Amino acid sequence: xxxxxxxxxxxxxxxxxxxxxxxxxxRLVEELxxxxxxxxxxxxxxxxxxxxxxxxxxxxxxxGDELVRTLGSGYVLDVDADSIDxxxxxxxxxxxxxxxxxxxxxxxxxxERALRLWRGPALFDVGDGLRFRIEAARLDERRLSAREDLIxxxxxxxxxxxxxxxxxxxxxxxxxxxxxxxxxMVALYRNxxxxxxxxxxxxxxxxxxxxxGLEPGHALRELYQAILVHxxxxx
Numbered sequence: 349x350x351x352x353x354x355x356x357x358x359x360x361x362x363x364x365x366x367x368x369x370x371x372x373x374x375r376l377v378e379e380l381x382x383x384x385x386x387x388x389x390x391x392x393x394x395x396x397x398x399x400x401x402x403x404x405x406x407x408x409x410x411x412g413d414e415l416v417r418t419l420g421s422g423y424v425l426d427v428d429a430d431s432i433d434x435x436x437x438x439x440x441x442x443x444x445x446x447x448x449x450x451x452x453x454x455x456x457x458x459x460e461r462a463l464r465l466w467r468g469p470a471l472f473d474v475g476d477g478l479r480f481r482i483e484a485a486r487l488d489e490r491r492l493s494a495r496e497d498l499i500x501x502x503x504x505x506x507x508x509x510x511x512x513x514x515x516x517x518x519x520x521x522x523x524x525x526x527x528x529x530x531x532x533m534v535a536l537y538r539n540x541x542x543x544x545x546x547x548x549x550x551x552x553x554x555x556x557x558x559x560x561g562l563e564p565g566h567a568l569r570e571l572y573q574a575i576l577v578h579x580x581x582x583x
Contacts, residue, residue, distance in 0.1 A: 355380055356403065358475040359396050363416065363425035364432050365483055370422035379477035397423060434487060437465045441494040448501045455501035459494055466491060496527050503531060508538040519548065523555040526568045537575050537582055545575050 362379055363371055377389045386392060401412025408415060417424050429435040444458030470487035471480050495518065502511050515532035522528055529552040536545040549564070549572045556562045564572075574582055 353396075353399065354474070355396050356399050357473060359393075359400055360404075360425075361471060361474040362479065363423060364434070365479065367425050367427050367429050367432060367435070370419045370424040372422040374421075375479075376423065379475055379479055382475070382477045433465045434470075437462050437487075437494075438490060440465075441490060441497075444494070444501070445497045448497050449504055452501040452504035456498065456505060459498040459501065462494055463491070463498065492522065492525065496525070496531070499528075499531050503534060503538075508535045511535050512539065519552065523552060524560055524562075526552065526556075526565050530568055530571050533571055533575060534582060542575060542578075546572065 358380055359376065362376055373390060373393060377386075377393055380393065380396070381389060397416055401416050403412075404415045405412035415426055417426050430439065440458050440462035444455045444462060446455075447458075448455045470484040470491070472484075474480060499511050499515065502508075512532070512535050515528060515535055518525075519528040519532050529548055533545040533548045536542075536548065549568065552568065553564050556564060571582075
């Protein structure tokens with residue numbers, strides 16, 4: 349659903365972060381007009397709520413004042429959480445992550461469905477208040493974890509060759525997430541590319557030191573040693 353007016357989009361996003369839970373007027377005003385002194389903030393908020401109600405009413409079979417209800421000293425978006433992409437993503441990602449090792453094919457399906465819900469950076473087209481920054485960071489972190497789990501499921505499902513290209517890009521883009529480097533090393537090793545797998549370790553070590561002042565973690569170092577000795581656990 350596209351919402352042209354930025355403040356109406358921001359208001360909808362704020363309410364959608366906590367469906368079924370009232371969001372106080374003062375918090376909405378702070379997020380919508382952070383840092384601005386407004387003598388008529390409550391009236392401005394109410395005007396945006398009216399616009400949002402009209403918008404939602406045109407998309408649903410319920411009156412707008414039932415979809416966005418006034419409750420106490422705040423407004424509440426009265427919809428099921430599973431109608432909101434962020435919640436559907438989390439539910440699918442959690443289900444997929446729970447069966448990566450036991451049922452990798454099922455995990456692949458669930459995690460791919462979860463990741464298809466994304467259309468860009470989290471909350472990129474709404475306000476930049478504190479609530480949005482915190483929630484966007486959480487969603488982006490969960491998205492990366494879901495990608496890690498999806499690749500783990502594909503490796504468990506024998507799809508080693510198909511993930512190499514994606515992993516090279518991810519390991520370069522997120523050097524601090526050593527799991528991508530670990531997965532790339534495993535995928536390369538299983539494809540008979542031991543030297544390249546070892547090079548990934550050395551490249552990751554250099555980048556960690558140069559960009560973050562860190563050494564590789566225990567898991568990455570253990571994997572490096574396992575590749576050196578052709579440990580059967582890698583197959």
